[in-house]
Amino acid sequence: MLLHRPNRSSAALSRPFLLLLALAAVLGLAACGSSDAGGVEGGTRSYTDARGTKLELPARPQRIVALSEPTLDAAVALGAKPIATTAGRGQGTIAAYLQQRAGNITSVGILGQPNIERIAALRPDVILIDGTATPDDSIVDKLSKFAPTVFVSKNGADWKQAFVQTADVLGRQDEGKKLTQAYDDRIASIRAKLGKNAGAEISIVRWGGIGLPAVLKSELAAPRVLNDLGLTRPSFQRGRGPGHTVPVSLERIDALDGDWIFFGALGSGGAGGGVSETPADVASAKKAIGYAKDTPGFTDLKAYKAGHVVPVDGSAWTSAGGYLAEQLVLDDIERTLAGGAAR
Amino acid sequence: MSGRRVELRGGVIRLRGDRISLRVDPRSMVVGGILLVLAAVVGVFAIGTGDFELSVGEVLDTIVGNGPPGADVIISELRLPRLLDALFCGAALGVAGAIFQSLTRNPLGSPDVIGFTQGAAVGAVLQIAVFGGGTLAIAGGAVFGGFAVAAAVMLLAQRAGGTQGYRIVLIGIGFSTLLASTTAFLLTKVSLETSQSARLWLVGSLNGRGWEHVVPVGIALAVLVPCALVAGRSLRMLEMGDDTAAALGVSTERSRLALVAVGVALAAVATASTGPVAFVALAAPQLARRLTGATGPGLIPSALMGGLLLAASDLAAQRVFPSTPLPVGVMTGAVGGVYLMWLLFNEWHQRRR
Structure with a gap:
């Protein structure tokens, strides 16, 4: 019965809706008329970033927004005092190891989803992104309307090269050279002190102690550092992985073994890898090792028996x-492998 | 709503010797007007407030074209397209939801429940995670995924004597589950960073949406909504059952196919733009139907409600926790869900009296 009630509101209402559409179109056209790259005063230079985008950069940018962990790390290391950043990958805050060094830095959202308007309000000189920061062109596109947005390096690229690039972008090439020299010197000095640990097999494990453990293959930074030191990796952890970390079945827990295990916690370690509040510092790695002991086979690993499971800061490693x-990473290795730490 | 029913008389407008006739339901008109006003209020807040501080005067100056430097980019490249994208995508989802809920004669028959949105999600995640495609490729993947799944569901739901609504819903829910696990599988196979950005896409977000998103959705709306309105005439018949509809002269299978095509296109285009925003397609038609008290599919009220719901949710998502702006998908669930539960509770409560 109700079905007979006349109702054709929809067609009648479409007129105001179309008006709204028309209004939107007009506003849109008006918006297209003006675009402005923001004022950069004298002393600029042209620069081509890792994706081939040509940019005009200030000679030595002061107001730096670093939207990824590697770029924030580099900027802080170079003494540039960046003004804003996003939360670290897999973490609710900025990376544990950077928190003290970065000081009181403004948070502009989570990794990959920066708050564009807040960044614009900070009026940055330069915005640093890289393969770990955001693949979303529409966000990069908006950011570059407010400041030159530099794509520093691709995912999985050599961290040292990315560091040199960042130094270049920030106009701090000299500081960059000094620091890379210091790194090389430190490598040589630790390498000389390795003693019987020279060439040892080093396993890098990322595990919250529950769920599946994961190991790092060779393309990330810490494995490259080990390589610089002449240290080796367990056979399962050699070569390039399919991604950031490689999950290991609990039945293949022997794949975690090595002469030493550097054990860090980061994120929940479960499938999907969403943002979690799990802290990544040394204390949580210790807690995670406590859980890991309950996993059958973990206490049979030769590194465990030798007391060579080292809790480390997962966010850094x-x-x-x-x-x-x-x-x-070098601090941890120097303390355990080169500090005369005998078996 | 308050228990007192507003009874307004309907009328019929006829033009040029019955060639065009419109039935007018005053209550739907009033509800539609209120929804438009509310959307306008949300729009004023969305454009007038934000992290980049601008006074009301500066905002007005900017819209006229002589605002302070930098402000025009904030307004015309960030806030305005974001608002319009929310309104358009919400409207598209609302219409798509209304079409499918009518076709299946089941409130659960909305595209986000019966797998079409999930299909779009798999298409997009494949692009993000496996092929590493950019914005356009992701959108293309979403549209393709939505259509592929819709075709599969409709084929499987078909059988001699016509397609039945509940079969679409059941098969669609099966597909939805299957596709959700496919997405989860894909996410475990990629790096933490990629999977994190794919996850953000999967929640649905309007962050960084610009004219490059607004224009395709706007065009899709301009083309598809009139199609939906024309096809909507047979939708009212189909709601009464295939036999009745056929008896009234509707070619049931053909109309259904046309409606499905329009509905899937709308849902897929919106999903391509914002990611699979939950609940809008499900809630908007239900809310609109209860507010208008109308019996038909109510495509336009659903569109208005969808647009309002998404725009308001996005505004709330940005402002409620200023330090960590939420993706809009988190909000639509909360805002739309609570309101729908309240409406249903109210309805049952009154019926029991």
């Missing part, structure tokens, strides 16, 4: 790479 992160 599994980082895509950064000068300060690698200093922490």
